[in-house]
Amino acid sequence: xxxxxxxxxxxxxxxxxxxxxxxxxxxxxxxxxxxxxxxxxxxxxxxxxxxxxxxxxxxxxxxxxxxxxxxxxxxxxxxxxxxxxxxxxxxxxxxxxxxxxxxxxxxxxxxxxxxxxxxxxxxxxxxxxxxxxxxxxxxxxxxxxxxxxxxxxxxxxxxxxxxxxxxxxxxxxxxxxxxxxxxxxxxxxxxxxxxxxxxxxxxxxxxxxxxxxxxxxxxxxxxxxxxxxxxxxxxxxxxxxxxxxxxxxxxxxxxxxxxxxxxxxxxxxxxxxxxxxxxxxxxxxxxxxxxxxxxxxxxxxxxxxxxxxxxxxxxxxxxxx
Amino acid sequence: xxxxxxxxxxxxxxxxxxxxxxxxxxxxxxxxxxxxxxxxxxxxxxxxxxxxxxxxxxxxxxxxxxxxxxxxxxxxxxxxxxxxxxxxxxxxxxxxxxxxxxxxxxxxxxxxxxxxxxxxxxxxxxxxxxxxxxxxxxxxxxxxxxxxxxxxxxxxxxxxxxxxxxxxxxxxxxxxxxxxxxxxxxxxxxxxxxxxxxxxxxxxxxxxxxxxxxxxxxxxxxxxxxxxxxxxxxxxxxxxxxxxxxxxxxxxxxxxxxxxxxxxxxxxxxxxxxxxxxxxxxxxxxxxxxxxxxxxxxxxxxxxxxxxxxxxxxxxxxxxx
Amino acid sequence: xxxxxxxxxxxxxxxxxxxxxxxxxxxxxxxxxxxxxxxxxxxxxxxxxxxxxxxxxxxxxxxxxxxxxxxxxxxxxxxxxxxxxxxxxxxxxxxxxxxxxxxxxxxxxxxxxxxxxxxxxxxxxxxxxxxxxxxxxxxxxxxxxxxxxxxxxxxxxxxxxxxxxxxxxxxxxxxxxxxxxxxxxxxxxxxxxxxxxxxxxxxxxxxxxxxxxxxxxxxxxxxxxxxxxxxxxxxxxxxxxxxxxxxxxxxxxxxxxxxxxxxxxxxxxxxxxxxxxxxxxxxxxxxxxxxxxxxxxxxxxxxxxxxxxxxxxxxxxxxxx
Numbered sequence: 002x003x004x005x006x007x008x009x010x011x012x013x014x015x016x017x018x019x020x021x022x023x024x025x026x027x028x029x030x031x032x033x034x035x036x037x038x039x040x041x042x043x044x045x046x047x048x049x050x051x052x053x054x055x056x057x058x059x060x061x062x063x064x065x066x067x068x069x070x071x072x073x074x075x076x077x078x079x080x081x082x083x084x085x086x087x088x089x090x091x092x093x094x095x096x097x098x099x100x101x102x103x104x105x106x107x108x109x110x111x112x113x114x115x116x117x118x119x120x121x122x123x124x125x126x127x128x129x130x131x132x133x134x135x136x137x138x139x140x141x142x143x144x145x146x147x148x149x150x151x152x153x154x155x156x157x158x159x160x161x162x163x164x165x166x167x168x169x170x171x172x173x174x175x176x177x178x179x180x181x182x183x184x185x186x187x188x189x190x191x192x193x194x195x196x197x198x199x200x201x202x203x204x205x206x207x208x209x210x211x212x213x214x215x216x217x218x219x220x221x222x223x224x225x226x227x228x229x230x231x232x233x234x235x236x237x238x239x240x241x242x243x244x245x246x247x248x249x250x251x252x253x254x255x256x257x258x259x260x261x262x263x264x265x266x267x268x269x270x271x272x273x274x275x276x277x278x279x280x281x282x283x284x285x286x287x288x289x290x291x292x293x294x295x296x297x298x299x300x301x302x303x304x305x306x307x308x309x310x311x312x313x314x315x316x317x318x319x320x321x322x
Numbered sequence: 323x324x325x326x327x328x329x330x331x332x333x334x335x336x337x338x339x340x341x342x343x344x345x346x347x348x349x350x351x352x353x354x355x356x357x358x359x360x361x362x363x364x365x366x367x368x369x370x371x372x373x374x375x376x377x378x379x380x381x382x383x384x385x386x387x388x389x390x391x392x393x394x395x396x397x398x399x400x401x402x403x404x405x406x407x408x409x410x411x412x413x414x415x416x417x418x419x420x421x422x423x424x425x426x427x428x429x430x431x432x433x434x435x436x437x438x439x440x441x442x443x444x445x446x447x448x449x450x451x452x453x454x455x456x457x458x459x460x461x462x463x464x465x466x467x468x469x470x471x472x473x474x475x476x477x478x479x480x481x482x483x484x485x486x487x488x489x490x491x492x493x494x495x496x497x498x499x500x501x502x503x504x505x506x507x508x509x510x511x512x513x514x515x516x517x518x519x520x521x522x523x524x525x526x527x528x529x530x531x532x533x534x535x536x537x538x539x540x541x542x543x544x545x546x547x548x549x550x551x552x553x554x555x556x557x558x559x560x561x562x563x564x565x566x567x568x569x570x571x572x573x574x575x576x577x578x579x580x581x582x583x584x585x586x587x588x589x590x591x592x593x594x595x596x597x598x599x600x601x602x603x604x605x606x607x608x609x610x611x612x613x614x615x616x617x618x619x620x621x622x623x624x625x626x627x628x629x630x631x632x633x634x635x636x637x638x639x640x641x642x643x
Numbered sequence: 644x645x646x647x648x649x650x651x652x653x654x655x656x657x658x659x660x661x662x663x664x665x666x667x668x669x670x671x672x673x674x675x676x677x678x679x680x681x682x683x684x685x686x687x688x689x690x691x692x693x694x695x696x697x698x699x700x701x702x703x704x705x706x707x708x709x710x711x712x713x714x715x716x717x718x719x720x721x722x723x724x725x726x727x728x729x730x731x732x733x734x735x736x737x738x739x740x741x742x743x744x745x746x747x748x749x750x751x752x753x754x755x756x757x758x759x760x761x762x763x764x765x766x767x768x769x770x771x772x773x774x775x776x777x778x779x780x781x782x783x784x785x786x787x788x789x790x791x792x793x794x795x796x797x798x799x800x801x802x803x804x805x806x807x808x809x810x811x812x813x814x815x816x817x818x819x820x821x822x823x824x825x826x827x828x829x830x831x832x833x834x835x836x837x838x839x840x841x842x843x844x845x846x847x848x849x850x851x852x853x854x855x856x857x858x859x860x861x862x863x864x865x866x867x868x869x870x871x872x873x874x875x876x877x878x879x880x881x882x883x884x885x886x887x888x889x890x891x892x893x894x895x896x897x898x899x900x901x902x903x904x905x906x907x908x909x910x911x912x913x914x915x916x917x918x919x920x921x922x923x924x925x926x927x928x929x930x931x932x933x934x935x936x937x938x939x940x941x942x943x944x945x946x947x948x949x950x951x952x953x954x955x956x957x958x959x960x961x962x963x964x
Contacts, residue, residue, distance in 0.1 A: 100923030602742030
């Protein structure tokens, strides 16, 4: 990422105005953001954290791709920050027919929307919006094409840090549909930023990454080899909606055998390795049920951390005004 | 219902953890719940009742079948109990393709959802969910296949009690599509629980009930006979979406003549009989407009009671923690 | 409009019970309403206005036509007035199959909905609903067929008044699909009510108005002539969804040349003319980008005023109880 984009998302005095990508963020800023997120964690069953930082403010969730979990997470994060929330599930195709994207944004901005949470299948859309809004308005990327999903990267890092007590010197294996994954990109950016980590990638045919986007990472052919001795295992969701030609990709059974996380494969990793998945999971293909629900799985903890991270990001955006 | 399910929905000290069915609930508990609901009733035009019992809590409405009125009723009940509300209208078919139902539930639970309000076309789904959630989380059945709709049963009983001052010794005639009705089941369960009531059923061809589900009730062939001298008349909605083979069922005109509630038929009941319908009504088929809007109709009062009952159920679920 | 409808929407002591149309409203009442709306305006970036006038009340948005901006505007207006908001996006076709419109309304009313915000493609629907609700309930027209859109008329007037300091003696040119426009009707009603304004209409073939609905206005053939010397230029959206036979209407290119607002055409108007559009805009057809974004455009200000006007209308409706 150029300095240009970095200047856009961080103010001159180091505050987060927009969250477009983890690339280029300051390491201590990210540490502080994760620290802040932990203050929003509560034991299950107790009252969720409540913060009044966005009281009277309006957060608009603009989802141009369907989403249940990320939209719910951002919606609850905004409500628990005391914001008013406007949900707008917009079909991308209707966007083409109707008014321009910027007119939609400017219309909502004229209603005093303070934060736009944007999910879009188009590369560059969050940045495009961020460049067009008024100075006090923030844009949060909630998933951008196969490019970036920064709050996912943050929640993954928080989860790793909780278990490993560091974000440095770790062996992290990301396995699956890396070629179409914004989750892999953002986790890579975060880990690259925070320390000297060994990042191993392994992907099935038809899902191979452009290694130019993962400098310093190593591409493996064999999943078992990639998993051996790893501290962190990350299975990815197969992004069928982004696969143009599915003829080359493995069958579900073959995927499970060669790339899925099953107990035997997980046993090759470090004894205290943790197992992650961004969800929603295809059980039996990307991961077996016993691994997903097993003692090394931190998958539901990722969800809990996601809400806390989004509250912290909303708080940071408000402080940048 | 087995003791098993009862143990699931009621705690050892008699508190309501989940509301799956009215079967097997304690009679005095149900009386108390109806009493509590009446404290949420207000005169039209005055401020609705507000309770702070769920302040800071999150209620997720998970509707796998389309619904306007029940979803609105639960949404307003939760908001007036001061909860944060998350609406998730999920298409059942998308559930099959995507993640498992339990993964969806566990994901939302990890966001600190405290209460799941679930409507589903599948038999046993609310119980299935209730068995999988954490101990502090409650599941409320908002309509389950043709099996159970317990808050509807409660609101029907509250309405009857308001007019008859008792839930015992009543002649109650349920008329219509009993075979596909969860409303009939839950009202039967409630009336059976609360007293010694004479329950009369009459159903058109293709809509006949399995009488094994209505022990002690009497099935009539002739609607006029079933209605004669009754204290309470309940017309049901034809559940076309649950009728596999519509060839055997009567035409709309024939339905009205043989099974519809018109003024002549209602006149056969007790002079002070009340007329009920769970809505939405097919006027001119299940009931005539003059009966639906007439002096014996308590149909809109059922709606008002429904909201009060749902507030009371939310309150009870919170107290079971 | 007959006195009949006026008696319906305004109480005997001059308070606004329903807002169905601007026709027949009292001039000083409308002035006061616009004054009240200005108290809800805030500088961009500061906290939006918050009023507690609807605290504990429930506003139901019943949109039988799809809408993003008007629904968002009413939703935020209600939330900033501290109301609980229920969004019901109902497909008109499903209305035909299911329960009657009045049963839906009476059901929601029985849940203590205080205000219905209604958008419908059918002529007369808001009045029909207003006639059937209880005395304390208000109905606000959020767009009715090609007939009326009173809050749009109010926001347009507020915008004009802010720039011209009067609503009298103005030359106002409305250009575009007047035949299918409720925006043109309501603006005409408002301007006609507030003063002696010269209202000029110009419409393409297939979009011609029934001039019986615009007494005193002048229909022009030529857009340049209609625009000459005008104080206010209002471009309209082409209402394709209301055009039965599109064969007679101009192509997009021809529309732009003959009826679109471009810099050359705008230059024919008064030097201090303002340019308005209700949105969403078809850029390049109804208006050029440089005009829409130029110094004379007040289009985003219209959006901001719309939210303020809707807050004022909600407040007025509550005061009529």
